[in-house]
Amino acid sequence: MKSAALSYAGYEEPHFLEACTLCSKPLGHNSDIFMYRGNTPFCSQECRQEQIENDEARERRWKKVSSSSSSSKKSTENSKKSATVQTGTLVASN
Numbered sequence: 708m709k710s711a712a713l714s715y716a717g718y719e720e721p722h723f724l725e726a727c728t729l730c731s732k733p734l735g736h737n738s739d740i741f742m743y744r745g746n747t748p749f750c751s752q753e754c755r756q757e758q759i760e761n762d763e764a765r766e767r768r769w770k771k772v773s774s775s776s777s778s779s780k781k782s783t784e785n786s787k788k789s790a791t792v793q794t795g796t797l798v799a800s801n
């Protein structure tokens with residue numbers, strides 16, 4: 708378990724277990740660490756709970772945005788974008 712955690716820490720989170728994700732309070736070896744989503748450390752249950760609530764609020768907003776009005780808006784933006792790109796390419800190759 709320990710070696711697995713070590714190699715994991717080196718690969719994507721340099722600050723793994725060093726400080727609370729929410730309030731940046733340093734996490735000592737003797738202090739309690741509250742984990743969330745496997746690799747996100749917090750100094751207290753309160754900090755972790757706040758992060759969870761933030762995430763949930765954000766996810767709710769994303770779901771709302773992506774499920775309802777944005778699908779038509781997105782496709783409009785996409786076609787606009789590709790039209791711009793095509794024009795730019797034509798001008799450049801002339």
Ligand SMILES: [Zn+2]
Pocket residue numbers: 727728729730731732749750751754
């Ligand atoms: Zn904290």
